[in-house]
Amino acid sequence: MLTSDSENHTVVNLESIISTAELRARPTRAPNYVAENDALIALAEEMAASPNNILQKLAETALNLCQAQTCGISLLGSDGEKFYWPALTGIWASHVGGSMPRAFSPCGTVLDRNAAQLMTHPERHFAYFAAVTPWIDEVLLVPFYVGGEAVGTIWVIVHDQSHRFDSEDLRIMTNLGTFAAAAYQTLQYLKSAKLANEHLESEVQRRTSTLQHLSIRLMRLQDEERRKIARNLHDSLGQYLTSIKMNLESLRSSDLPNKDELLASALEWLEQSIVETRTLSCLLHPPLLDEVGFASAARWFTDQFAKRSGISVKLDLPDRMERLSEMAEIALFRILQESLTNVHRHSGSSAVEVHLKTSGNKAVFTVRDFGRGMPAGSIQGSQPNGDQFGVGLGGMRERVNDLGGNFEIESSDNGMAIVVSIPLASSFDT
Template identity: 40%
Template structure:
């Protein structure tokens, strides 16, 4: 352990030296004024490895003043939390932030506890490098988002194949049936009518399937028209009255944004039908500054009591789509019912 001036107030550097140096995290002991009194070996190694120009490895400098001088949101949050802890606030204090270094950014998890006498407290401040975990999480999310976008592209291809090829074959077969000619017109007519009915059903099912995979209105008319069209069909199929609140002059957005918000509407209304017990839903779409806000609200049972339960695949898929676009998703009780809010950056058409 590396120390500066002698520490009083019952703190014995020799007694704690081996304990502090046993930590793999970077550890500093800070007094009530914010001055760093001691640091452990891991702290010294971190300073040396990153070639940080800090005199005496920081021992003797004021940690709080250093955070104030940085002027970043992360540093300001750390300084405020440590001051509150010194003043007697509940601990421990924890905060995650990005530390800019010459070798690249480093994700840090800071933890601080107050020790010592009430009239002369000390803080034990630890810094854990969590960059590997955060980069792995970010990589996983980006990979998952790319898979979702690949899924959208494949849906689009299948929808076109169904419409342009399979549906055309069925339509051709239906036309050919009209040319049937046999010795028994009555029997031929019955067969023709039955096959024609089956082909009509197949055509309807394929068109519905292709529409759900990739609605043509989304590509040709935009998000607002596609939501209106989907909501109309959903109300008819699901016995849920859907009210649409979208301005008539709502602009076209980038393809990635439109498909993401459209999938959110699909999943959210499916959840209303399956889980909420509500017979009504409201879909709102607004431009809010440099963001787009989509709200889907029902009037059913609201959020379940256990908020710590694992999110469903549909909800997590919506969240990942939006995070890939630098947006976010939130849920809140609307009393009655549940309100889902999806935020995405306002990117005009063509800016994918």
């Protein structure tokens, strides 16, 4: 025998408290299958109606069927070091939520021996039980398993000698252990489903917020674009037309000596008006895109961009390029527009390279500058996030995703690249 330093009583070895062999020798009461069947039906109904309460209901059922005074369920924690008590009923009910060590406990012994155990006055070996009253006279513990792995125990206690557990109690507890395993597995499924649902709800909220942000930014950009178009119409086309009107009104007087000069000036302004109108129209949607395809529209746009911005553009397109689908060509053109606009506004680069290559069943489109690059945070969250790049990148990504393609951003201190790949199979879909 061993003496505990922390308790003022004698501690016996483990075998001295184990009485499992006595179960077969004791008189066994007759089974009450009707009561057991009714109890199992009630458990099944509880599982369906209130699964979160099933372990407590299971403990109450074991208490009644085994004529016990306390019943509990111990589950092994995720760290494998402690058992905790999620369900407890009877005299010890106030201890629900408590715990005990895996390495030194009755439940740990059951798992170590991989079999049901009957113990008598376990506080003689597990000294910490001496502080819990009333003491345990007998405890019958049965392990239960999920996927062949022990995950917990269900146990019944009598605190006096009013009842002695027998083989019938062992049979009942073994059956309830099987139910406990099913209940445990159901709770784990429900927990996983809840976590998955919470993740999906969070993702939906995040995407809804992103879409709302993108919608607001798009409306602002539409307003800005409309103001820009209105300003261009007023400042250039409006002035030209006003001058033409004034000259034409002056020509009503047939005796004006500078009639030819006024007419020539009006024709010049009219020509400028036509050029401005075509430029605005092409920027909104170049007719070349519909008439001859992306390659011609890209050549026209990059030439115009280079003239307006002073940024050198190297355009590398396939020599013989087949038409893509309408949606694919529009997407590539808008990505080209947005990318070059970002280069002009943000990069500080004096040159840009634009490449389109077809390989196998996909087309790869790259716009690369040699400026200051892009902040890492904006790359990681290239969905709209309120920064100066957000809506452009978000819009590009959505266009590419809609075509089943892939959108990537490469950035360093030496510049930035937008790399887009689009499956050619989808380019024939309109």
